[in-house]
Amino acid sequence: MGRSLSFSRFFQVSFRSSLLSLLILLSVGAEILLGADFFYENIQKRDLSKREAQIASSLSACESVLTSLTVMEENGHLPLTPARFSLFRAYRLQAMVALSAIAKHREILSPEEARIHGALLSLFSYATYSYAEMGHTRSLGRSTLVPSAIQSRMIGLTVRLWRALKHRDQGLLARRQAIIHTQTGLVIAIVLLLFVVASVFLIFWKMEDRTIRVLAFELRLIERFIITSNVITDWRVHVRKMLQDFNEVIGSYFLFTLFVTKEEVYELDVFWQREPTPATRDRMMKILDETIRRAGAFADLPTFTVTHTTLDTSGPLPEIPDEHLRLTTKTLLLDSPKVGGIAGVGIHSGKMRDVTGQLVVESLLTTVVNVLGSVKAMYLYTQEIEYYASRDPLTGLYNQRIFWDLMNYETGRADRHGSPSSLLIIDCDNFKVINDTYGHAAGDRVLVGLARIIEEACRTGDIICRYGGDEFAVIVSEADVNSAHALGDRIHEAVRRARFEIPDAPYPATLSVSIGIASYPRHAKHARDLFVVADHMMYRAKKMGKDLVVEANEDDVAEAFRAAGENQVTIIRAVTEKRVVPVFQPIRDLSGGAIFGYEVLSRLRLSDDDPVLVPAGDFIETVEEAGLIARMDYLTMERAFAEVVRRKFSGPVFLNLSPRSLIVSDFMPTVEGIVRAAGIDPGQVVFEITERETVKNLKILEGFIQNLRLHGYRFAIDDFGSGFASLNYLRFFPVDFLKIEGEFIRGLGGDGPVDGAIVSAIVTLARTLNIPTIGEFIESASIGEMARKTGVMYGQGYHLGHPSPTLGTPS
Secondary structure (H helix, E strand, O other): OHHHHHHHHHHHHHHHHHHHHHHHHHHHHHHHHHHHHHHHHHHHHHHHHHHHHHHHHHHHHHHHHHHHHHHHHHOOEOOOOHHHHHHHHHHHHHHHHHHHHHHHOHHHOOHHHHHHHHHHHHHHHHHHHHHHHHHHHOOOOOOEOOOHHHHHHHHHHHHHHHHHHHHHHHHHHHHHHHHHHHHHHHHHHHHHHHHHHHHHHHHHOOOOHHHHHHHHHHHHHHHHOOOOHHHHHOHHHHHHHHHHHHHHHOOEEEEEEEEEEOOOOEEEEEEEEEEOOHHHHHHHHHHHHHHHHHOHHHOOOOOOEEEEEEEEEEEEOOOOOHHHEEEEEEEEEEOOOOEEEEEEEEEEHHHHOOHHHHHHHHHHHHHHHHHHHHHHHHHHHHHHHHHHOOEOOOOOOEOHHHHHHHHHHHHHHHHHHOOOEEEEEEEEOOHHHHHHHHOHHHHHHHHHHHHHHHHHHOOOOOEEEEEEOOEEEEEEEOOOHHHHHHHHHHHHHHHHHOOEOOOOOOOOEOOOEEEEEEEEOOOOOOHHHHHHHHHHHHHHHHHOOOOOEEEOOHHHHHHHHHHHHHHHHHHHHHHHOOOEEEEEEEEEEOOOOOEEEEEEEEEEOOOOOOOOOEEHHHOHHHHHHOOOHHHHHHHHHHHHHHHHHHOOOOOOEEEEOOHHHHOOOOHHHHHHHHHHHHOOOHHHEEEEEEHHHHOOOHHHHHHHHHHHHHOOOEEEEEEEOOOOOHHHHHHHOOOOEEEEOHHHHHHHHOOOOHHHHHHHHHHHHHHHOOOOEEEOOOOOHHHHHHHHHHOOOEEOOOOOOOOEOOOOOOO
C-alpha cells in the first residue's frame, strides 16, 4: 500500500512538473520575443534622440541667423558709422557661423533644405560681404547697405528652412510618442503574461510553503529571461540575482558558469554564497576543473581565467565535506553562432533527494545556460551584422556601399584641411582566365590573396575597398599624386612577384594588375569626379597593354569627363528611343531543379544595329539622375509582360524597382494600366526592392507596399542581409520572398564559416515567418547543393540559367 501511495505521489508530481515545464517554455518564448522587441524599440529611441539633437541644433542656428539678419538690417542704413559697420560685420560673422553649424548636420537635410541652405550660404558669402566692403569705402547711391530685396530673400529662405526643420522635429516627436506607446504596450503584455502564468501556477499548485516558494522562484526565473541591453553588458549582476532567488528556496554553496565563443575566450565565473576559506576555494576549484573537463565538449580547454564573486560577505562559507557536496551541471552547445557553455551549482546532497529540489536546480541551470547563451549569441550576431553591413564577406575589406561614404568624407576632410588626397583604382588583368582555368573557388582564393597584398603595401590609415568582382579601390589621405604613384608601384610590383597557390594545380597562378590614379584637388574636387578620372586612367592602363600604373594629367582629366558625358548622352538617348530590352533569368527549385519563376532584368541596346545588351549596372545611375527611371521601368514591364503572356507562363515574375520610381505620383496607376493591358494576373507580379537602396524611404515604401498588397501584387526584399534595415522591413512590411544577398551564397563554397552561419540564420528566420527564400549567385553545382542543404528553397545564378531575351518553358 505504501509503495502504491509513493508511486501515486510520484506520478502526480511528475505530471505537474511536466505541465509546469511546458508552461515555463511557452512563457519563456513569449517573454524573449517581447524583451527583444522592447530592446529594439530602445535602439530606435536612441537613434531618434540623436536626430532630435541634430535638428534642435539646426533650429537654434536658424534662429541665430534670423537674429543676425534683423540686427544687420537695423544697422545697414547708409551712411555708415564705424560702430554700426562693426556691428553689421559682427552679426554677419555670427550668421555665417550659424550656417556652418547647420552644415555639420547636412546629412539630416532633405534635398530642398540643402538647396535652401546652399542658397543662404551663397547670399551671405557674396551679397553681405561685397556690399559691406563697398558701402564702407564709397557711396552706393541708396539708403541701405544690402539691397532690401536681397535682405528679404535671405530672411525668407531662413524662415523656410526653420519651418521645414520644425516640421521634421514634430514628426520625430510623433515617432517618439509612437515608440513610447509601443513600449508601454510591451510592458503591459509582459505584466499580463506574468499574471496569467502566475494564476495558472496557483491553480495547479496548492501545496506547502516550500512549493509556493518554488513557484515564486520559477516566476522570477521567467522574468530573468527578458534580455535587455543591461543584461548583455552586465550579465554577472543578472546571474547574482538568479542565485539569490535560488538560495531563498534551496541554499547553495556556489554557482559557476563557463562560456566559450568562436573567439576562443575562456572565462570561468564562480559565484559564492559566502566567502570561502583559501583551502576550500582551492579544493573546490580542483573539483570544478575536473567536472568541466569531464563534459566532453570542454575536455581540451586551455587554462582559463577565473573571476570570483561573493554574494554575502557577512560571514565565512561553512566547510564543505566531499560526501555532502552534490554538483549538478547543464551544458549548452550551439553550432550557429559557435557558442558553448556549461553551468553548475554546488549544494548539499540532502536537498536533491526529492523531485521538487531536482526541479528547482534544473530550472535554475536551464535559465542560466539559456540566458547566457542568448546573451553571447546576440553579442556575436550583433558584431557580425555590424561588420558585414560595411564589409565584403570574401576579403573582409570595405564594400562598395561604404566606399562612397568614406570617399565623400575624405574629399570633405581634404577640402577643410587644404591637404591633398588620392584615389587608386586597381583592376585584375585577365582574371577571367583564372576563373575559367581553376574554377571560381580558386578565383576567390586569389582575390583574398590580392587583398592581403594590397593591405601589406598600404599604410595603416589608408582605406581599402573591394569595389566590384576583381576591382579594388584605395583611398590615400594626405597623399599627393607622387605619393599615390609610389604606393601604386609598390602594389604593382608586389602583385607581379606573388605566386598564388591553387589546390590540385600543377603550378601556382600569377597575376598582374592595372592601376589608375587621380589626386584631389589636382584632378578633381568632388568624390564622383575623382572616381571617374581614376577609373578612366585604369582603363587607359589596360589599353596601353595592361600591367601598368598610370596617373592622370590635365588632358586625361578632360578626356575622362568628355567620355563620361558622351556615355551619359548615349544612355539617355537609348532610353528615350525605347531601346530597353527585358531579359529573363530563371529561378529554380533547388530540390528538383524545376523552374519556379523568372527575374526580369533591364538591358539597353545603345543603337539599333548594336548586338550587345548593356547590363543595368552600367547605366542605372545615369538613368536615375536623368529622371528617366520610371519610364524605363514602364518599358521593361510592358515588354516583359507581353513575353510572359505570349509564352503562357503562369509562375511568379520578379521585377526590380528603383526607389525613385516610387515617388512618381502616377507610378501605381500606370503599372495597373500596363498589367490590365497585358492581361497578366497581378498575383504573378513580385516587386523586388533592394533593402540597401530603400533604407531612407521607409514612409514612401510603406505606402507603396500597402497599395501593392491591396491590388494583389507580391513583394520581395532583394539582397537581404546586405545592410542594416533587413529586420526592420520584416517587422513593418508583409514580405512574400527573401532573396538572400548573393555574396553570402557564393561564400558557402569558401573555407570560412561566416557566410554559412549568416545564410543559416536567415533561413531559420524565414522558416519561422513562413517566408520562402531565394539564393542568388549560384554559379556552380556545389554552391547550389550547399545552399539546398542549408535550407534555401529556390536558387538563381549562372549555373541555373543565364539571362535570356526569351522566356523558357517551365520544366
